[in-house]
Amino acid sequence: MEEHDIICTGCPKGCQVTIKTEGDKITDIYGYECPTGKEYAINEFKNPTRILPTTVKVEDGEFPLVPVKTAAPIPKSDLIKAMNFIAEKTVKAPIEIGDILIENILNTGVDVVATRNIKKESEV
């Protein structure tokens, strides 16, 4: 039997929810004070995911970087791998918000998209 402590981020209270498991099966769950806490803890235990916001290098842009994010949450365990992958990438200005800069990162099915408009340096 294993115990996992998860802090719910649903509200400022931050309930510490404990999940007891045997193998993949949840045998007990307690410590939450509302349904959000229970649901959050189960999702967080089964498949913790995060949106990854970071930057990508830009050529010929008004700024040297364009901020980006994964268009949907990706597995938490892939965050560092995804950072290393993104670090190798350079894109060319102009860039518009929502432009897909990396498709299907690490085969997660999720694209990396621009979150800021970047003009060409010569057009500023």
Place this chain on the structure above:
Amino acid sequence: MTKHKMVVVGAGPAGLAAALEASKNGIDDIIILERDKYLGGILPQCIHNGFGLEYFGEELTGPEYADRFMRDIDQAGIEVLTETMVLNINQDKLITALNKTKGVLKIKAETIILAMGCRERTRENIQIPGDRPAGILSAGTAQRYTNIEGFIPGKEVMILGSGDIGLIMARRMKLEGADVKAVLEIMPFSSGLVRNKVQCLDDFDIPLKLQHTITRIEGKKRLKRVEISKVDKDFNPIKGTQKWINCDTLLLSVGLIPENELSKAMNLKLHPATGGVYVNENRETELKGVYACGNVLHVHDLVDWVSEEAEIAGRSAAEYLNKNQEKRDLPIKITPNKNLTYTVPQKIEYKFKDKKFIKIYLRVEKPMENVKIVFSHNEKSMLSYDKKIVMPGEMVTVNLPVALIKKNMEEIKLSIVEKVGEKNGRT
């Protein structure tokens, strides 16, 4: 000298929302003055997600949140002057500004929106003793370097202060390959949002050391190490708890100060708890026709509330210009009573017209659970709201229905009290 109906000082989230709302309310002669090269204030460097849940009902990053307003400003045809620093404003609403190409500008305004935002407290503000090497930055400066300019400020990082910017930068530096050794917090609780504590520190096993501070800085040219100490309940370092930690970078996230030099130039008095000017329910200052909103008025934890507050200011300024306002016979003071550090606004001065509620923003002194927020007049309760939890780091907003406000009222007090007979936070 030029003349404008409305001059907005600052093109951050507050300035943009105020200008836009005034424009929607029929004001066609607005100019925004911004000292940076681009619009959006601090938002473009806040590349993380978590913005807009309250205001847009969806989760956006900082640059995306700013872009929504920038597009609308553009579409509304509102004039914007960037790289323009306002140097002075006098009590006749005469503005002196400096622009890179136009030189000194004199602008006479009928209304002014003060939206200058805030700035970060520095090492000098908190007086950490020791050497003065390179490598000590405010968290926001490090954020700008990392997210906009394209420099990583260091490799071995210590962070002082667990406010949201400190937590966000802990994750950001870690993701960019730095070794983030710890985040120190002098208080017994983190002052940032729970979500940020979990997703920025716990996700990456970055330790949060509560009731700790930095007591010495060492390094000749570059920072070499810092001495950390545990503190007692009065925040004094406890002898014998010192420990040296090697690092080349120290980021400070130790509070924000509303940037009110221009307000002071207009002789506006500052509130000791907010650090901003005093305002009525319209976010109008003691000088009629001059409004303040956003972080220059009081430091907000969510940009969504900044936008909302700025809209109140913009709408009220439009009413002022359209001469569509009438004062009450008696102004009502709004006074923070038990367990509150402040309320915004501090008074109610105008007749309500079609308003149904007055929105009151407040901040609590300490974390408390199972509480009531009570409005009272002459020691008698008028209305109360139940709250499961309140924290100093999360601003609370409550609505005061105007139907409860009587003609002869002079003061309404606000308190936070623990509910009797139920489990409480023992804080």
